[in-house]
Amino acid sequence: MNFITKKHISRRTMLRGAGVAIALPFLDSMMPAQTPIARTAAAGKLRFTGIFVPHGMAPGYWIPDGPKLGDKLPTILEPLAPLKNQTVVLSGLWAKSAEPPPGVTGADHWVAAAFMAADKPRKTTGADIDVDTTIDQLIAQKIGQESLLPSLQLGLEDPGANSSNCGEGYSCAYTNSISWSTPSQPLPMELNPQVVFERLFGDGGSKEERAARREQDRSILDSVTKSLARFKQDVSPEDRRRLDEYAESVREIERRLAIAKKASGDITTEGVRVPAGVPESFDEHVKLHSDLNVLAFQADITRVSTYLYARDLTSRNYPVSGTNTGFHGGSHHAENPDRIKDYSLINKYHVSCMSYLAQKMAKIQDGDGTLLDHSLILYGTNMGNSNQHLHFDVPHILVGGAGGQLKGGRHLPQPTKTVSTANVLASILNIYGIPVEKFGDGDGVIKGLV
Numbered sequence: 001m002n003f004i005t006k007k008h009i010s011r012r013t014m015l016r017g018a019g020v021a022i023a024l025p026f027l028d029s030m031m032p033a034q035t036p037i038a039r040t041a042a043a044g045k046l047r048f049t050g051i052f053v054p055h056g057m058a059p060g061y062w063i064p065d066g067p068k069l070g071d072k073l074p075t076i077l078e079p080l081a082p083l084k085n086q087t088v089v090l091s092g093l094w095a096k097s098a099e100p101p102p103g104v105t106g107a108d109h110w111v112a113a114a115f116m117a118a119d120k121p122r123k124t125t126g127a128d129i130d131v132d133t134t135i136d137q138l139i140a141q142k143i144g145q146e147s148l149l150p151s152l153q154l155g156l157e158d159p160g161a162n163s164s165n166c167g168e169g170y171s172c173a174y175t176n177s178i179s180w181s182t183p184s185q186p187l188p189m190e191l192n193p194q195v196v197f198e199r200l201f202g203d204g205g206s207k208e209e210r211a212a213r214r215e216q217d218r219s220i221l222d223s224v225t226k227s228l229a230r231f232k233q234d235v236s237p238e239d240r241r242r243l244d245e246y247a248e249s250v251r252e253i254e255r256r257l258a259i260a261k262k263a264s265g266d267i268t269t270e271g272v273r274v275p276a277g278v279p280e281s282f283d284e285h286v287k288l289h290s291d292l293n294v295l296a297f298q299a300d301i302t303r304v305s306t307y308l309y310a311r312d313l314t315s316r317n318y319p320v321s322g323t324n325t326g327f328h329g330g331s332h333h334a335e336n337p338d339r340i341k342d343y344s345l346i347n348k349y350h351v352s353c354m355s356y357l358a359q360k361m362a363k364i365q366d367g368d369g370t371l372l373d374h375s376l377i378l379y380g381t382n383m384g385n386s387n388q389h390l391h392f393d394v395p396h397i398l399v400g401g402a403g404g405q406l407k408g409g410r411h412l413p414q415p416t417k418t419v420s421t422a423n424v425l426a427s428i429l430n431i432y433g434i435p436v437e438k439f440g441d442g443d444g445v446i447k448g449l450v
Contacts, residue, residue, distance in 0.1 A: 017223025023299035025246045027239040044367040044374040048139045051307040052115045052178045055331035056383030057395045058344035063091045064411040079352035085409045090396040092414035095421045096441050098382035099391045109312040110170035118422030118440025121174045129171050134180045135425045139432045140304040151304040153179045154289045155189030157311045179306045189308045193288040272316045283320045290357040321349035331386035354379045358399045373401040392417040405450050
């Protein structure tokens, strides 16, 4: 590898080996001397993450008291306590795009694609699928073209598993993907963390080369050991420490992927069948995806990611949550207080998974701030009270600094059945330098959000 001492290192520097290309995290050496920080890599690049979870949230367990997020958060939001100063909770929203057309019942279980499109999908089971391009892809068109991967789509349930059966005359495409690059082009949500890993760090090596490396339990870092050692000789002690931590994170993920590779593909204790090689535990699966996402943001491999935590009608349970109740079954709580409380445990657990991602981002230096300072996470659902399939009073949560544009620690209640979730999406697009007055089925932006 060639580099010049006493000159700044390009943010695009990569270490290459056989079938491997390792992008580097931000280093002090990437800042040119005597250059204003706003004109360097240290200025930070905006990132975006969208996370969708179906089936709403337990009524009475998520709406904060008052306009400020105080010391005591509602049960479901408790995992966000360490992040409350970078969190905005939106209540009272109306997910109009998730409501069935007049005279149609049940179709609201097949429109996950509407989450970031705010557009009612065309009812069809054929090839003429249609829903607006989602905001993650509009953002990727704006900020993702300088990175190796314009965007990264991550899934936590296998479309071929017993998590749901598409119906009500709607294409499975609408529930299998929340990320659409065009109105007729859904992007597949990648289930297998090993495939994600190869996308982040592969460099044209053959499938056979990658398989041989895994079979021999060799780290991708083995291919660049000498280059990395030479590289570290000409950077500061602080940069060497960051490189060592980054390399250790890569090795740790490889270790966990090796464990997941042994998964059998049998039905798990969580009530689902996962493909061989995919972690059997949802908790390990979502954390692996999150850790890969953090590495991808840290090394500027991508700046846009999306997660489909669960598919509609899933019967999966989450033992780590404290209940073994199935997700969809629990959402139909029959207004029974004990069952609502039980359901809140599932919702709280899903929020904790998002909090895990955000807290990892908050610990990683990224130029003049942290990854979370330069990011915005949108976490939401398409129902309010899921027992009645109501699509108003829908929860949406924003976490991150958005490059200094978002002031956290707030609860922004909206008038019930008045303000569309599309207004949140329009606000987000403006944050990312995409000027719009309105988006989807909305009529504007969220007042006072930024």
